[in-house]
Amino acid sequence: MNIPAHAPLHLLHTAAVGTLATHARQPEGFPYPSMLPFAPDPRHRPTILVSRLAEHTHNLHADPRAGFLVVDAPDGDVLSGQRVTLLGAFEPVDPTPEVVRRYLRYHPDAERYLVLGDFTFWTMRLERLRYIGGFGAMGWLGGAELDPLAPLSFDEENALIEEFSRSRVNAGGFQLLGIDRYGADLKLDGVRNRFAFDGAKPDIESLHSALEVCMQRHTN
Known part of the structure; x- marks a missing residue:
């Protein structure tokens, strides 16, 4: 394998x-x-x-x-x-x-x-x-x-999406679709993309840091 x-x-x-x-x-x-x-x-x-x-x-x-x-x-x-x-x-x-x-x-x-x-x-x-x-x-x-880690709850994912979407309200054509411990699913100008993190993020703090990197790369 x-x-x-x-x-x-x-x-x-x-x-x-x-x-x-x-x-x-x-x-x-x-x-x-x-x-x-x-x-x-x-x-x-x-x-x-x-x-x-x-x-x-x-x-x-x-x-x-x-x-x-x-x-x-x-x-x-x-x-x-x-x-x-x-x-x-x-x-x-x-x-x-x-x-x-x-x-x-x-x-x-x-x-x-x-x-x-x-x-x-x-x-x-x-x-x-x-x-x-x-x-x-x-x-x-x-x-x-496939994934040995506990998944994010709906509430945790929705809270992260709302937080990072609010902080990028002026980034036209950008939408967060989903977040998990390994990456984020995005829609950019109508095209779906997967942003893979550099490793698994076991807690909210590390997820925040990874999402900040994702936002900087896709909305600047």
Whole structure:
């Protein structure tokens, strides 16, 4: 195994769309792949918003085991780009205000689906993952190995986002989408970016310092 430190975790924050592979009901047993947007939850696991009428939603109700593929190949060369395949089971998630608010920061257009009342949130319970980052950089990890640290709570993340957003109110085109102990997800002039910290930040004080560096680089 030769995986750069935290590379799979950062990849899950870089991409906005993934491929969900469920077990088809008809014809039974076949893989059923479909592409859809996702947002990383506080533990970096994909959270999806799906219609109750969608075929993949029916498949998940019958068998929640699934694969989820995320790829980052900005130059179009998939074999040289990064990709990670997640294996686990998807579980329905209550649409609490915190879950909805966080998802809509990543996908604001999804609000039109939420008002229909037909869409539900699901998050993957991760069992294993395989990361490939180019020749010689690949390997398997257990689900718990993705991030051994306790995640930020919704309240902690929201407080940091509000604080740093207020301090940059004049930075047009800049938006903080999410914060975790390893980096920050940003939107700059409509384009999503991942800012990776120089290491894990186990406390609020070190997070503050890392976010100050992030702000200086992106809003000056």
